Amino acid sequence: MKQNIYDNPTFFEEYRKLRDSGINYNNFVEQPAFKETLPDLTNKKILDLGCGMGEFTRYCVTKGAIEVVGVDISKNMIDVARQHSSYAEISYINSSIEELKLPIGYFDVVVSSLALHYIKDYSDAIKKVNNCLKKGGTFIFSIEHPIVTARKKMDGWITDENGDTLYFPVDNYQEEGERTQFWYIDGVVKYHRTFSTLINQLIINGFQLEQLVEPVPIKAGLDAMPKIKNELRKPSFLIVKSTKLEGRDN
């Protein structure tokens, strides 16, 4: 059974409030850096794995994409995405990444924003992406940073008796696997993987690494959300840009 926290009513309501407010790490840290890594999307066919409420699929169309497929495990999310989208270029599939069937060598660009840390079998997901990409195509994904997912007790920054932030605790780094966290609801499961696993699995499965980004907050974020300055002390996200090797068979 794949985890589907976004169809939990409590989680979905809180998450939607967070995204609708505009005051969040996505808007101020992850998405600006993610968008900077994109190639020219004009006339491109794009797959968005974990498309959520469809903000990014719509963004792709405004940048000239001719076909965008958004995939999400959550029916709630896909329903919102469809309500907001009147673009003929976009279609949505309500499926887990694990159960998804995709055409071979079809897409120019595959993106996945903050979804792959929910996937148990990372290597299988990478193989799937490689199969559905054209040779030379681009795969860009973001995930929670290994520094953040490492410690099994995922309770965040260590503070002193005055509540001042001291440092971020790392532990259990080499023990990959499930991490369970409270995030609006109990029992949200993420998967910790080391840097080396994240990058080596890409390379082993036919990608060439192009760029890594550990994003820092944009200026507007520092103004609107003061605690975001802690991003300079510890990265929350890792963005990985890669290319499907030309010599790779489909």
Place this chain on the structure above:
Amino acid sequence: MKQNIYDNPTFFEEYRKLRDSGINYNNFVEQPAFKETLPDLTNKKILDLGCGMGEFTRYCVTKGAIEVVGVDISKNMIDVARQHSSYAEISYINSSIEELKLPIGYFDVVVSSLALHYIKDYSDAIKKVNNCLKKGGTFIFSIEHPIVTARKKMDGWITDENGDTLYFPVDNYQEEGERTQFWYIDGVVKYHRTFSTLINQLIINGFQLEQLVEPVPIKAGLDAMPKIKNELRKPSFLIVKSTKLEGRDN
């Protein structure tokens, strides 16, 4: 003025004791993993940047290398290396990496073990390595892990009142640059760089990333040096294997 801690008599004496004992992180964590990443060295020309007392240069000859050049800033280290080495294949140069002059497109393999975190200008060192490598040649280096070098107050693990290890503190991650530490002597300077800087500078300067390793202790290390089990909780080292792109001009 380049830092040359290994010619400080106090430091050198203590460091030599540590290496001669055989009970150290080099032997139990870093070197076993480093050697596993090596290509076949038969008939290869090899450059070792920061060769220290020459253990690795000698290892290369036993693996079939036809020419090995060891470079170290420390005259003490180079003197020991020369005393221990009677191989005609090995020559030593007493120079900083920064001031070193190298032939263009000459070496098959460049290695550097735990030296580049002492170098202020990482990008310049990478360019120098690229220039002296043949196209398709291999560059393998190890450094202290960014998780370890990040925090300006470099005082290691956080322990509780009983001395039990709680977690490893990360801070100041996005502030690259000098970190000063006590290691046998005061004022040992290392340079912190983020994971993304370490990898992106390689790619920008003409390398293709092949493999990352965050080494774990070998069994003998866990037996001989019990505290080394903490390596499973936090990586101390990062090993990076890359290839000079074929299409790259010298």
